[in-house]
Amino acid sequence: MEDNVLSEIQGKQATTYFHHFRFVIFFQVVDRISQEIENRFSESSTELLLCVACLDPRNLRISFANFDLAKIVRLVELYPQKFSPSDLMEFKEELKMWLSEMKMNAAFLKLQNIGDLAKKMVDVGFDKSFPLLYLLLELILVLQVATTSVERTFSAMKIIKTNLRNKMGDEFLSECLVCYIEKELFISIENEVIIPHFQNMKSRKTDLPLLCKD
Structure with a gap:
């Protein structure tokens, strides 16, 4: 008699747990993921x-x-x-x-x-x-x-063109985006190469100081 009661209780608990994990957790997670996909991607x-x-x-x-x-x-x-x-x-x-x-x-x-x-x-x-x-x-x-590339550019734009820089021109913004997106490439270029190139782009009031190597 006690075994039958225990089996019946365990069976109800198993059904309850299954219902909980499937309908309360699993289906809600799937619905939320589906909703996120619909919000992110158009038809x-x-x-x-x-x-x-x-x-x-x-x-x-x-x-x-x-x-x-x-x-x-x-x-x-x-x-x-x-x-x-x-x-x-x-x-x-x-x-x-x-x-x-x-x-x-x-x-x-x-x-x-x-x-x-x-x-x-x-x-x-x-x-x-x-x-x-x-x-x-x-x-x-x-x-x-x-x-x-488009998603990467828009992510970089949010970082560069902040509220404090909302008057930034398109040309300057484009150049900043290139430097930010391709930062690994720019890091590999030595400053000793950049400074003379920048100096020779146009006439300037003064010469930029060259870096001294240790």
Whole structure:
């Protein structure tokens, strides 16, 4: 009798704990992450990311679950200046042939990202056989770098152009941003090189003193 009561109590506790961690904690965390993503990325940006994910080359020979032909074609439609309507029709046929070649070519096994896919296409000559698809891969890779650079620039702008410097001109701001973003490069340049270069940029009222080496 006592064992049955104990088992019933333990079962209720297990159910209660499961309900608590799943509905009270886990689902709320997932909802919060989803809300943060929606706030950070617009609908068009989300669509672009989903389309890019379709070209993920991992597990190519196991399944083509990542490859969605409709989304890849939609990705091409987002670049009307690069792909004409006739290019779009040709791209659809080119993509079908490319997928068939990928399934039979062992060189494309164990690729980890889109960069590896683009490199391997160059190695086997697919960049010439499938030029439109290779152009799309180039645009995707450039997009990743450009997006990161823009976010990095805006973060640096918040640090440099503060409320005390809100009247800073665009040219001076641009030069400050370059120095801040590429600070690792500027640190490697000796002051003895910078001072004469700055002195010779234009005539000045006085000469800057040269640094004395110990």
